[in-house]
Amino acid sequence: MSFEPEPSVVALVDAIRRGGADEAIAEDLAGFFRARGVSDEDIAVLAEAGASRVLVYRSLVHNRLRNAIRDFVPRTIARLGNDRFRADFARFIDERAAVSYYLRDVPEEFVAWIAPQWRSDPDVPAYLPDLATHELLQLTVRNAPGGGEPATGNPVALDRPLRFDGSVRLMTYAHAVHKLSSDKDDRTPPPAEPTHLLVYRDEAHKVRYLELTAFAAAALRHLIDDAQPVATALQAAAADLGAPLDDERLGAAALLLADLAERKVMLGAT
Amino acid sequence: MATGEPDFDAVPTGIGLGLRARFLGKVADGEAVGKVAFLELSPENFMHRGGRNPAALQRCAEHHRIITHGLMMSLGGTDPFDDEYFATLREFTDRYDTPWHSDHACFSGLDGALLHDLLPVPFTSAAARRMAARLMEARDRLQRPMAVENISWYVGMGAGRGHGALDEPEFLTEVLERADAGMLLDVNNVFVNARNHGFDPKEWIAKIPLERVWQLHVAGHELWDESLIVDTHGADVRDEVYALLEWTLAQTGPKPVLLERDSNIPPLPTLLQEVAQLDEVYQRAIATHAAAADGKARHVV
Numbered sequence: 344m345s346f347e348p349e350p351s352v353v354a355l356v357d358a359i360r361r362g363g364a365d366e367a368i369a370e371d372l373a374g375f376f377r378a379r380g381v382s383d384e385d386i387a388v389l390a391e392a393g394a395s396r397v398l399v400y401r402s403l404v405h406n407r408l409r410n411a412i413r414d415f416v417p418r419t420i421a422r423l424g425n426d427r428f429r430a431d432f433a434r435f436i437d438e439r440a441a442v443s444y445y446l447r448d449v450p451e452e453f454v455a456w457i458a459p460q461w462r463s464d465p466d467v468p469a470y471l472p473d474l475a476t477h478e479l480l481q482l483t484v485r486n487a488p489g490g491g492e493p494a495t496g497n498p499v500a501l502d503r504p505l506r507f508d509g510s511v512r513l514m515t516y517a518h519a520v521h522k523l524s525s526d527k528d529d530r531t532p533p534p535a536e537p538t539h540l541l542v543y544r545d546e547a548h549k550v551r552y553l554e555l556t557a558f559a560a561a562a563l564r565h566l567i568d569d570a571q572p573v574a575t576a577l578q579a580a581a582a583d584l585g586a587p588l589d590d591e592r593l594g595a596a597a598l599l600l601a602d603l604a605e606r607k608v609m610l611g612a613t
Numbered sequence: 614m615a616t617g618e619p620d621f622d623a624v625p626t627g628i629g630l631g632l633r634a635r636f637l638g639k640v641a642d643g644e645a646v647g648k649v650a651f652l653e654l655s656p657e658n659f660m661h662r663g664g665r666n667p668a669a670l671q672r673c674a675e676h677h678r679i680i681t682h683g684l685m686m687s688l689g690g691t692d693p694f695d696d697e698y699f700a701t702l703r704e705f706t707d708r709y710d711t712p713w714h715s716d717h718a719c720f721s722g723l724d725g726a727l728l729h730d731l732l733p734v735p736f737t738s739a740a741a742r743r744m745a746a747r748l749m750e751a752r753d754r755l756q757r758p759m760a761v762e763n764i765s766w767y768v769g770m771g772a773g774r775g776h777g778a779l780d781e782p783e784f785l786t787e788v789l790e791r792a793d794a795g796m797l798l799d800v801n802n803v804f805v806n807a808r809n810h811g812f813d814p815k816e817w818i819a820k821i822p823l824e825r826v827w828q829l830h831v832a833g834h835e836l837w838d839e840s841l842i843v844d845t846h847g848a849d850v851r852d853e854v855y856a857l858l859e860w861t862l863a864q865t866g867p868k869p870v871l872l873e874r875d876s877n878i879p880p881l882p883t884l885l886q887e888v889a890q891l892d893e894v895y896q897r898a899i900a901t902h903a904a905a906a907d908g909k910a911r912h913v914v
Contacts (some may be wrong), residue, residue: 346691353772390768400767404730
């Protein structure tokens with residue numbers, strides 16, 4: 344079933360979303376709404392209420408969404424600065440806006456949209472996209488619909504893929520943002536070092552972080568993302584690093600899988 | 614096709630509490646048992662969500678009747694309904710067997726952009742027909758009765774003087790009658806609108822078909838500026854709203870009444886005290902309603 348929106352509805356959405364709409368409405372409310380096809384009769388009703396009433400909706404929407412983002416990436420916003428955040432958010436709602444039905448998804452939508460722009464902006468610290476992603480992990484892993492699945496009951500075999508807990512995420516950062524203080528006022532930059540993390544939700548629903556070597560990260564990526572059999576995944580991981588799959592790496596892989604099994608992150612062979 | 618009316622014999626009456634993440638665990642542990650008539654929750658806060666919440670919610674449902682109240686259906690909107698959203702919502706409302714599902718007389722987005730707020734629609738017959746059609750479609754998709762809630766609105770969306778223009782009670786009545794739907798009457802929203810737009814809240818309520826009121830909401834509001842109050846759900850219920858609720862319940866008789874609190878949420882024991890205070894108002898109103906009904910019956914005899 345589809346319907347056409349009334350001009351006043353389209354204009355209200357523009358009043359909320361469009362950059363500079365607040366100034367335009369404050370300056371010439373009638374002109375703003377007339378330009379969007381709203382009838383003189385309807386404009387009279389809006390004018391009677393006044394620009395400040397119309398703009399209450401802009402404030403309510405912006406405040407609600409900005410607060411949702413700030414709640415989930417507080418250290419990122421603190422380091423970015425409030426003025427820059429407000430400007431970035433204003434462009435987000437103008438150019439893209441949220442598309443998820445769930446308010447808790449808005450921070451992730453914002454970060455996914457803004458991170459590429461931050462990466463190419465010399466005024467933004469290079470580590471900030473990593474920090475935002477890392478802060479969001481707490482939210483996404485805590486709420487991940489998967490997780491807590493039972494063990495398969497099948498022992499690990501070299502020729503079989505493995506099953507992992509549904510909450511698991513593998514992350515790679517260019518900066519060790521996981522080492523930063525949780526203090527929102529701290530401005531120490533993180534070391535610029537490649538960082539690999541496995542993140543999961545444990546049985547008590549706490550989000551846990553494991554730092555991985557480059558080999559472990561590559562192996563797990565082939566095991567989890569590509570669902571490759573164990574032997575294939577380990578060979579592919581060694582090849583990724585241009586290194587041999589020697590006894591040392593095989594031993595490390597065995598220890599890693601045993602540790603993940605104990606944590607109930609690796610659930611056995613499929 | 615789902616029927617328009619719920620099974621009223623199975624509907625809890627009395628004061629319920631809006632379930633929020635802040636005290637979900639305590640309610641799951643049974644701390645509200647015997648103190649609230651039901652729990653109301655917004656499925657969007659629980660759908661597509663794993664971790665601690667699903668099990669806690671299941672334990673809440675073992676202690677209390679659940680009524681669901683949505684946030685994002687955009688009944689006044691023009692974008693087509695989202696199949697995935699409705700499929701998930703249907704699964705959710707089936708699981709908790711809510712007597713009805715409600716959402717707001719508003720729109721929440723346009724052209725796929727979702728603004729996560731309750732935005733006003735024009736009070737016209739055309740908009741009422743559209744909202745009624747969407748209510749019926751929602752009912753068919755959910756296979757469950759639907760109710761619609763009046764919102765707080767801060768500016769009229771035009772057509773207030775034009776052809777086909779209605780006032781808000783006329784608009785809502787047309788929606789309810791066309792869709793054969795229930796009304797979730799938010800008493801605080803009526804109060805807020807009456808203050809902001811200068812009308813008598815009792816006259817407003819008297820124009821609504823009260824036989825279609827299935828549930829009521831009360832909440833607190835806050836000052837935005839000297840001339841505007843905003844429905845924030847972030848403060849205690851004010852005495853004037855208590856009085857309006859009592860007057861309304863004396864007309865409707867027993868209904869489920871929800872205490873809403875979405876920000877500045879106090880500890881659960883404080884909220885339960887407010888529920889108890891609200892229950893005193895409720896019991897007085899129901900006694901008044903019963904006495905009036907008794908008087909009418911004697912008059913007929």
